[in-house]
Amino acid sequence: xxxxxxxxxxxxxxxxxxxxxxxxxxxxxxxxxxxxxxxxxxxxxxxxxxxxxxxxxxxxxxxxxxxxxxxxxxxxxxxxxxxxxxxxxxxxxxxxxxxxxxxxxxxxxxxxxxxxxxxxxxxxxxxxxxxxxxxxxxxxxxxxxxxxxxxxxxxxxxxxxxxxxxxxxxxxxxxxxxxxxxxxxxxxxxxxxxxxxxxxxxxxxxxxxxxxxxxxxxxxxxxxxxxx
Amino acid sequence: xxxxxxxxxxxxxxxxxxxxxxxxxxxxxxxxxxxxxxxxxxxxxxxxxxxxxxxxxxxxxxxxxxxxxxxxxxxxxxxxxxxxxxxxxxxxxxxxxxxxxxxxxxxxxxxxxxxxxxxxxxxxxxxxxxxxxxxxxxxxxxxxxxxxxxxxxxxxxxxxxxxxxxxxxxxxxxxxxxxxxxxxxxxxxxxxxxxxxxxxxxxxxxxxxxxxxxxxxxxxxxxxxxxxxxxxxxxxxxxxxxxxxxxxxxxxxxxxxxxxxxxxxxxxxxxxxxxxxxxxxxxxxxxxxxxxxxxxxxxxxxxxxxxxxxxxxxxxxxxxxxxxxxxxxxxxxxxxxxxxxxxxxxxxxxxxxxxxxxxxxxxxxxxxxxxxxxxxxxxxxxxxxxxxxxxxxxxxxxxxxxxxxxxxxxxxxxxxxxxxxxxxxxxxxxxxxxx
Amino acid sequence: xxxxxxxxxxxxxxxxxxxxxxxxxxxxxxxxxxxxxxxxxxxxxxxxxxxxxxxxxxxxxxxxxxxxxxxxxxxxxxxxxxxxxxxxxxxxxxxxxxxxxxxxxxxxxxxxxxxxxxxxxxxxxxxxxxxxxxxxxxxxxxxxxxxxxxxxxxxxxxxxxxxxxxxxxxxxxxxxxxxxxxxxxxxxxxxxxxxxxxxxxxxxxxxxxxxxxxxxxxxxxxxxxxxxxxxxxxxxxxxxxxxxxxxxxxxxxxxxxxxxxxxxxxxxxxxxxxxxxxxxxxxxxxxxxx
Numbered sequence: 001x002x003x004x005x006x007x008x009x010x011x012x013x014x015x016x017x018x019x020x021x022x023x024x025x026x027x028x029x030x031x032x033x034x035x036x037x038x039x040x041x042x043x044x045x046x047x048x049x050x051x052x053x054x055x056x057x058x059x060x061x062x063x064x065x066x067x068x069x070x071x072x073x074x075x076x077x078x079x080x081x082x083x084x085x086x087x088x089x090x091x092x093x094x095x096x097x098x099x100x101x102x103x104x105x106x107x108x109x110x111x112x113x114x115x116x117x118x119x120x121x122x123x124x125x126x127x128x129x130x131x132x133x134x135x136x137x138x139x140x141x142x143x144x145x146x147x148x149x150x151x152x153x154x155x156x157x158x159x160x161x162x163x164x165x166x167x168x169x170x171x172x173x174x175x176x177x178x179x180x181x182x183x184x185x186x187x188x189x190x191x192x193x194x195x196x197x198x199x200x201x202x203x204x205x206x207x208x209x210x211x212x213x214x215x216x217x218x219x220x221x222x223x224x225x226x227x228x
Numbered sequence: 229x230x231x232x233x234x235x236x237x238x239x240x241x242x243x244x245x246x247x248x249x250x251x252x253x254x255x256x257x258x259x260x261x262x263x264x265x266x267x268x269x270x271x272x273x274x275x276x277x278x279x280x281x282x283x284x285x286x287x288x289x290x291x292x293x294x295x296x297x298x299x300x301x302x303x304x305x306x307x308x309x310x311x312x313x314x315x316x317x318x319x320x321x322x323x324x325x326x327x328x329x330x331x332x333x334x335x336x337x338x339x340x341x342x343x344x345x346x347x348x349x350x351x352x353x354x355x356x357x358x359x360x361x362x363x364x365x366x367x368x369x370x371x372x373x374x375x376x377x378x379x380x381x382x383x384x385x386x387x388x389x390x391x392x393x394x395x396x397x398x399x400x401x402x403x404x405x406x407x408x409x410x411x412x413x414x415x416x417x418x419x420x421x422x423x424x425x426x427x428x429x430x431x432x433x434x435x436x437x438x439x440x441x442x443x444x445x446x447x448x449x450x451x452x453x454x455x456x457x458x459x460x461x462x463x464x465x466x467x468x469x470x471x472x473x474x475x476x477x478x479x480x481x482x483x484x485x486x487x488x489x490x491x492x493x494x495x496x497x498x499x500x501x502x503x504x505x506x507x508x509x510x511x512x513x514x515x516x517x518x519x520x521x522x523x524x525x526x527x528x529x530x531x532x533x534x535x536x537x538x539x540x541x542x543x544x545x546x547x548x549x550x551x552x553x554x555x556x557x558x559x560x561x562x563x564x565x566x567x568x569x570x571x572x573x574x575x576x577x578x579x580x581x582x583x584x585x586x587x588x589x590x591x592x593x594x595x596x597x598x599x600x601x602x603x604x605x606x607x608x609x610x611x612x613x614x615x616x617x618x619x620x621x622x623x624x625x626x627x628x629x630x631x632x633x634x635x636x637x638x639x640x641x642x643x644x645x646x647x648x649x650x651x652x653x654x655x656x657x658x659x660x661x662x663x
Numbered sequence: 664x665x666x667x668x669x670x671x672x673x674x675x676x677x678x679x680x681x682x683x684x685x686x687x688x689x690x691x692x693x694x695x696x697x698x699x700x701x702x703x704x705x706x707x708x709x710x711x712x713x714x715x716x717x718x719x720x721x722x723x724x725x726x727x728x729x730x731x732x733x734x735x736x737x738x739x740x741x742x743x744x745x746x747x748x749x750x751x752x753x754x755x756x757x758x759x760x761x762x763x764x765x766x767x768x769x770x771x772x773x774x775x776x777x778x779x780x781x782x783x784x785x786x787x788x789x790x791x792x793x794x795x796x797x798x799x800x801x802x803x804x805x806x807x808x809x810x811x812x813x814x815x816x817x818x819x820x821x822x823x824x825x826x827x828x829x830x831x832x833x834x835x836x837x838x839x840x841x842x843x844x845x846x847x848x849x850x851x852x853x854x855x856x857x858x859x860x861x862x863x864x865x866x867x868x869x870x871x872x873x874x875x876x877x878x879x880x881x882x883x884x885x886x887x888x889x890x891x892x893x894x895x896x897x898x899x900x901x902x903x904x905x906x907x908x909x910x911x912x913x914x915x916x917x918x919x920x921x922x923x924x925x926x927x928x929x930x931x932x933x934x935x936x937x938x939x940x941x942x943x944x945x946x947x948x949x950x951x952x953x
Contacts, residue, residue, distance in 0.1 A: 107413070145414055156944065
């Protein structure tokens with residue numbers, strides 16, 4: 001990687017296809033890229049697996065930074081469905097809002113959404129850390145397995161339905177908790193984790209203002225009482 | 229010995245009575261493996277019209293009858309070139325032991341065909357031993373890793389399976405070993421639910437965007453399959469094509485599973501025989517039959533099943549349950565082990581239970597060690613060779629120098645049901661019900 | 664399964680640009696529904712003059728001028744719009760009498776509907792959408808699920824005066840609701856599940872419900888997956904099912920309310936950067952009245 005140029009390479013999606021962009025990002029010749037005029041295109045910067053920086057100047061469509069593994073990808077705008085879905089490592093930041101299923105099934109890395117995320121934020125998350133500056137919509141952290149979801153605003157209904165071992169931290173109100181999701185004590189190790197995530201996200205909220213939610217682990221073994 | 233004067237109810241037979249009593253006892257519905265066990269209209273109800281005077285047969289042992297097939301050449305840079313049109317269906321590491329997955333890879337590779345991962349991700353054993361490996365992309369995304377996606381030879385987006393169209397999965401805690409748990413990022417020993425819908429798309433319009441993302445991530449190199457359980461097959465196949473599938477996989481009601489509700493296995497979906505002509509019709513109406521390839525699965529056991537599926541318009545078939553049987557599942561040599569579990573060789577279906585005496589559907593290291601992956605691979609390769617030779621024999625008898633040249637007109641049906649479903653004439657007549 | 668865009672203009676200064684704005688929006692959801700596209704325009708006085716009613720017809724045939732001596736006939740691909748100085752019901756009766764083979768796909772004193780099969784961007788040209796004026800409009804691009812790709816199967820479903828419904832998703836119990844509506848005398852044109860939604864809404868509007876009430880009743884009665892945009896003589900409303908998988912995004916400014924399947928369809932609207940943008944929550948009816 002040390003042979004890569006440090007001057008950002010600019011790719012304008014009005015003149016270049018998403019295919020050409022991603023082909024370049026998958027075999028990068030630069031350490032940093034600036035993507036202009038994404039105009040809601042899908043799969044922008046999907047499948048990055050090098051330690052490169054990508055700045056997307058504008059609004060991205062579905063699956064922006066999908067499956068990111070090591071990249072530092074910033075969307076200077078809003079992101080559509082499934083931003084950073086199945087991220088493995090690296091950082092994805094959205095300066096605007098994110099649509100449904102942000103960070104879905106992510107295994108690692110950090111996803112920061114400065115605005116709000118709509119429904120199903122962190123669905124099936126598997127180790128990713130997600131920090132949302134605003135609110136998250138209903139059904140967020142559905143079947144969330146591992147990792148942490150930090151919500152600095154409010155969470156919608158059915159938060160953490162059928163949750164496994166993910167840790168949820170909400171600063172504002174929770175519409176309702178989903179099946180098997182309960183409030184839990186915010187212990188020192190959680191304050192420390194939360195402080196670390198807020199710092200990483202560049203937010204200065206007091207960890208003491210958050211409440212923690214997680215699994216009651218009552219659905220872990222299939223039984224008659226578990227079915228609807 | 230039951231007194232012969234006692235009359236058993238056809239409605240409340242002994243199995244039904246046992247099921248009611250079991251439900252009353254436990255309060256939980258029955259979960260098991262395998263697939264539908266009740267009689268269903270199947271390929272057995274079709275026969276080939278071998279050549280005699282009006283048609284010329286090929287010499288059964290000597291004259292050439294090819295079997296190769298190309299899958300996924302519509303968009304992918306590297307389509308799959310398989311030597312035989314019989315593939316191994318997706319089965320998870322978790323449902324199956326690591327040696328069983330390795331054996332499947334070894335057997336398939338020996339005869340030049342593909343095997344498929346399952347819910348839970350890709351193991352190094354199966355990748356290492358599989359010449360052509362199809363990577364399943366499932367609603368749960370357990371073990372989903374873009375590195376593995378890039379290592380795969382094709383991607384199969386799973387919407388459902390024939391054993392349970394519309395249903396998700398459930399891997400019971402007894403099979404969640406530390407390794408399985410780690411691959412799925414879940415605590416060992418707990419029951420694992422697999423979702424029935426994908427977390428970040430629903431419906432064909434959004435699937436089109438998901439397929440685009442998968443192509444982008446893998447640089448348009450790999451074929452993208454879409455797998456559906458057979459139910460509203462005509463529409464589902466059309467929509468899979470509209471969404472951009474290179475290959476459509478239709479899994480009929482007889483298709484197996486590691487674990488699902490008995491009521492689902494026996495009462496949801498349509499038989500493979502009924503689904504296949506619907507799928508072909510959909511592809512033909514779109515003008516993409518043979519350009520978007522069709523793989524059918526669900527109850528493929530013999531070379532006759534293979535040949536009939538090809539004749540009705542499939543490009544390839546996939547086998548699951550039959551492959552496990554070839555590895556040694558339900559073999560008489562494990563009779564004592566089955567008896568100890570209250571089952572018997574030929575009846576064992578408690579794949580969910582993790583105590584498989586054959587060492588196939590288990591994560592118990594001692595049981596798993598019973599299956600030698602090299603020997604298992606040899607057995608599977610043998611079985612695949614027999615299926616292929618049988619299919620070739622039938623194709624030659626119909627005068628074909630390639631199995632893909634079999635056609636519906638080479639078949640007639642023995643029952644009205646099969647004639648109606650397969651859309652071929654009742655034997656000895658020119659009558660196709662519904663035409 | 665498809666793409667939806669809709670625009671409800673609050674600022675009369677934008678009325679001349681309705682069609683141009685909608686055309687740009689439609690282009691952004693063309694990929695979501697490549698089979699066909701339909702459009703509805705409210706308040707274009709060149710298409711439906713003041714004091715006239717307009718009907719949109721499929722299969723109008725060569726005798727379309729015989730509907731009324733003062734009929735204004737505008738062909739637009741598969742669709743023909745006929746406007747005449749009659750009340751809506753009288754015009755519909757005249758069409759049924761003189762053109763028994765024609766299918767009415769929209770009618771009202773303010774509304775013109777266009778439907779056709781083919782690439783959405785080309786159809787927008789066929790409908791001369793860019794030149795449309797008015798206070799409200801919507802467009803739908805279709806990927807057919809369980810019914811045929813025909814102009815009849817194309818959205819919007821306009822089954823009551825000045826009403827339109829477009830749908831993304833798939834209803835799960837529409838066959839039963841169809842039977843119930845038929846039993847109470849409602850007549851259906853197609854086997855399309857979305858038509859059942861449109862007939863249900865029209866049925867309740869006819870009985871005095873407002874748009875918001877009709878959609879709340881729809882939520883109670885319909886099972887399955889849906890994102891709906893419904894418009895009426897004076898309203899614009901959006902609703903989604905309880906799980907709300909099918910995409911929808913709403914943007915609002917003092918000058919307009921817009922709804923689309925994807926944000927990119929809203930990006931070209933004037934003032935979007937300062938708009939209030941949000942995704943509609945499950946089973947909440949969002950309604951605006953003129």
